[in-house]
Amino acid sequence: MSATDRGRESATGGNRTLPTPGATGQWTIVALLGAVLVAYLLGPFVAFLLEHGLPAPGAFADPAVRSAIVTSLVTAPVATLLATVFGVPLAYVLARYSFRGKRLLEALVILPLVTPPVVGGVVLVSAFGRLTPIGSAAAALGLPLTQGYAGVVLAQTFVAAPFLVVTARSGFASVDRDLERAARNLGKGPLATVWTVSLPLARGSIVAGIVLTFARALGEFGATMLLGHPPETMPTRIWVEFVAGGTDATVPLVVALLSAGVAVVLVLRLLGTSLEFSP
Template identity: 35%
Template sequence: MNSLLDSKRFHFNWLVLSFWLFSMVILGFIILPLIEMLFEQPLDMIVKAAQMPDVTNSILLSLEASFITAIIAVIFGTPLSYILARTQFPYKSIVEAIVNLPLAVPHTVAGIALLFVFGKTGPIGHITERFGISFWGTIFGIIVGMLFVSSPYMINSARLGFENIDIRIEKAARTLGATNSQVFFHISLPLAFRSILSGMVLTYARSIAEFGAVIILAYHPETAPVKIYELFLTGGLKQSSAAAVLLLIITISTFILFRYLTNLNKKA
């Protein structure tokens, strides 16, 4: 009996070891280029990039637009997440496919498609132009591009949060006289809040990195990825990498901060 247990433990250890070896390959693939870029870039070049107004303005614009995008995704994505998690309706699978469609569409294609709707001659863009709101070449266009590509992260994360709530808790509250609105705002929403917050953080992070849809819909004002691409075309790798490292430091710092706040909520 002991020999059988030892044999199983031996095989299990080898399985875990092999999994770790494969894991180290993919983890190294992700982290190695970032580390190499960070250590190869002189500090004075990073400081010089931070002193360039156009670079800092583009980074601030990316942070602002990404935060607004995340807020919009929470407001409009949370209700859809709850519907997908708690209700059954005809063609639900089609709605789920639509939610995940931006993950499969090339982002330059997404930008062109958005231009047909939000451009000056598009059905929405033409109407908003009458009220002085233009999506072409404005922060509104940047937010639209970011929202299109990042909304699935918010919706899917919040949906998982609602699905993980024991439905018997909601049913018990209704039997005690609570309305559907009371159940949602006082039970479902607080219990799924951490998943919603995680979705918001992922949406924020994905929005900062967006390039393809934004550059088609709103090349100017330049977001950080667009500015870095322009620097790469005009000044080569040396100049663009300094701005890239600066953006990387700022985005990782804000991402860690938001993740820390999410973990605080988890412990609470």
């Protein structure tokens, strides 16, 4: 290290640069702006809990509440599974191949993310309603696609699957292509290469997408209300309780969904930590 470099390192405290008074003031403004948004985002949750508190265990004994919780916890995993089975291959194709119409396909995959949920419900009813060819054929076979668990799963999958595709695509795109080429040169076929190289290296993004997809499916209201209701999920039951009895009546289900949201955040944080320290 030259004398000039040592002088610079000494002046900056090693790798750290001491903030100037003007920079400190600017960072304070930035921190205050961020703090305002944090307070706004957390404030409603705090206000709700301060006003209503936690529900008594007996509140979850209400048959309607228990039924809504069970419905959500049964349908959301199914929707997440469907999104994973069909979404991961699609994500890999979008990440690794170029073809005519690819950008249009990517836009169509993202479209449900920017479509209001109620609009999503309307277009789903137009595709799978009882008077449509698909809906009438399914109903004739005794498998109606509306007003039942199938409708709930279809609605949840429609609004939540893009989270899986977008996140998994990002993970596959970050995998070094040379590693896949090396696997192919060693005699592995395309599917074996994806299974042994691409999937393990992209697992963090895929798992994050699965968690986000489950959370979105669990909280879906608009499309589920139009296509699947009844049965009632937690969000649709919250609406019914709110209309009938105000915020007080919604406390058990709101707390249940908030608990699920906290669990999702913790899983994502733990996932990020494990990936950060993984070799």
